[in-house]
Amino acid sequence: MNSAPRNASRQTRQDRAGSDTRARDRYPDALRAGALLVVVFGHWIATLPRLENGLMTTTDHLLLVWTGAGVLTWVLQVVPLFVFVSAAVSADGARRRLEQGHRQLHWWAGRALGLARPTVTYLAVLVAFVVLAAYTGGRLLGPLNHSLTVHLWFLMMLLGVQALLPLSVWADRRWGLKAVAGLLLIAATVDVLRAGLAAPADLLELGTRVTGNGGGIGWLNAAVVWLLPQQLGIAWKRGRFSGLGTGLALLLLGLLWLAAAVASGYPVAMVDGAFGAPSNLLPPTLALVGVMWVQVGAVLACEGPVRRLLERRRVDRVVTILGALGMPLYLWHKLAELPAAWLGERLGLPIDAGIPGEVGFWLGRLWWILLCIVSVAPVMVAVVTFEMSRKRDVVSATGTPVILAGGAALLGGIIVSLALGALPGAIVGLAGVAAASWLLRAHPQPARGSWPPPSRQEP
Template identity: 60%
Template sequence: MSSSRRDPYPDALRAGALLVVVFGHWMATLPRLVDGRLVDTDHLLAAWDAAGMLTWLVQVVPLFVFVSAAVSTAGVERRLAAGRQRHWWAARALSLARPTVSYLVVLVALALVALLSDGRLLGVFGQSLTIHLWFLLMLLTVQALLPWCLRMDTRMGVAAIALLVLAAGVLDLARADAGSLQALRELGARVAERQPGIAWLNMLVVWLVPQQLGIAWARGRFRGPAAGAGFVLLGAAWLLLAMGSGYPVAMVGVALAGNNMLPPTLALLGVVWLQVGVVLLCEPLARRLLAGHAPARAITVLGALGMPLYLWHKLAELPAAWLGERLGLPIDAGLPGEPGFWLGRACWIGLCLLMVAPVIAAVLRFELARARDVPPVDNLGRILLGGLALYAGLAAALVWGAWPGAAIGLPLLLLASWQLRRRGDAPRDDEGRADAR
């Protein structure tokens, strides 16, 4: 993974993970209509208990963290050697802040229009239009610790992974107040019924596990189908034990369907092992399939679409709902098991695809027209101020939705983008470019 030629396999994995997230979000959104007008949305997991097991496949955030760490390892090692690791994080933060500013600008504009007219649809979708920004907060945090994780791997090897898993386990044990053998047998049930308390630290600890695994993979600490099979078996056994002890089945944070995400629990690590195993099992065949020029071009295109598609795909639900109402399409098809439910899902996803295409085309045209490869700042004070503003802006939008969250978050993200960008005639450092590496 350290060769000069960009490795298409990790890029393909990241692009595939983002596509799964996008389609998963659309599939999970159940529009609810009354007299042909959208009045609310439901969540698939809240309406269908059996869908919880599907999240073992579509909860691909661990895969994205794993691959991002593997791809970034060589570049961060170079920066560590040059004493410029904070410059790398500033580049990553800037590359996320700038497109998010554009997204929040549009949300604020829509909210202002809604205040002056019928804001019914924006009211229904308001919170869901920013909920996916949690991922940016998590990714920025774990990547800020990537240099520390590299040092852990250097000193401890795969034992660093075991240490993080042990820490996550201790936090779940503390949450469950499991001080007896019977309590251990009921660990998952006790975790699910108690407030997280100190286990909120697993919002960091658990997500560092796939990052540490990605570093180990990049450095060749485990390879090949045999290791992959071992991870798959570990993941399957882990999930069986977790479900047996009472952990919720669903691997996303939907309260009515259980919650292994807020904060992440030990059960989520079972999905981590499975996904890493599948990556290793598929690696030889995937690399052969991706060796040609045509697959490489396709992966490049998907990679370019990745962040715009992730940021903007939820916005496509607004015009999709509007068009579904106007055409009288069965976007509200009731509950799973009822006639026409899957036809309704197909109509809804088809409308979202139709609506997202012009949105992404406009976004890409705008992003390509403005300055690219903006050099990041290398001043610690400005990085800290920009980082704090970025976190605060994303958090405001995440908590308060399109309105007033986006309006509060927008000036904070503008401040972050301004502080993280190198200004004046400072010399350009190609190592600091805001790329995925």
């Protein structure tokens, strides 16, 4: 007799759950999850262990021993895609904050705090490894020292561009796609000035002159080039461009852009294999813009098929899981290289990279990636368990001086860790990031339920 009301109630809950699922656009989530997976596997592929007598003594970077691998970075350098999608997701929230007079700095403090807290945990574990290695004479830390912190640069860049999100939203509202054109013009002007061109014919050697002339004024593009995908992502969210035709046109533009850039002397690789070599990343160059066009074109061209795929419950569930694990996986995936190297040695597996292009090279890459996957799984279980057990709704600080101090401490800690590696960078960097985690939170914390945390207010 009561089955009908129960069924009706169940159906109501299902309808509500379905409407909640449809309310969130899963396509950007899928793009971000895919981008992070590409980065993770790209980092593992790029690390080449070198063994002597069955023991790892050093590592090489793929780009330093195989110049042809530079073309792979046109796919593996997905930071422009991540910035593009993050801007599209955050655009509406930034617009509402501007219209309602809310402080962007407070929102940014919440984002910075959300990155600082897990980074403190990561650096603390690195410090524990450093101390353990000091007392046990651990060999593996040396070859992987800088590899364990190099990926933190992404956090620094992301915090920088997100701090300027309101400016990008305002520029889109005022100028639309002209704001994108303006940034392109600035980026091109910076590279031209950096190249020191004396005549129009020198444009044929623009890349060679730019990357051979040091950083200098080129560091302005550390902001401009990364702001470009943010500006473009906001424009996409506003519907200023879309469709398969536009996507294919942007793909073609990007490929032609990259071909012209390489022909003028810009490096083929869009990531760095070593400091001091000609680079498209330190500082960013116009060549990186070609990667952005390719990736944005792919986003538009694949939108229809991927959205249809996301309508399948299982696919949507996988995207949800990957979205939840994305940033922890990015933060911790490099640590998996330590146990992967240890396992490879103990089991006598052929993880030595050998010579690129030979059969042994591909076999070594396969074993190395499998060991990294096996090693990262328990790390992720431990990390997720820890993060779930700690207080998550931590309210960020509101005072301008303390937010600026916290932001400076966070960026300083990351920079030191990047420059010095796990030893001694993680030790010094931990102090800065831990200080940021303390400064960027409200003291005392409001009573639960009395003040919604910023992360719950806006996407």
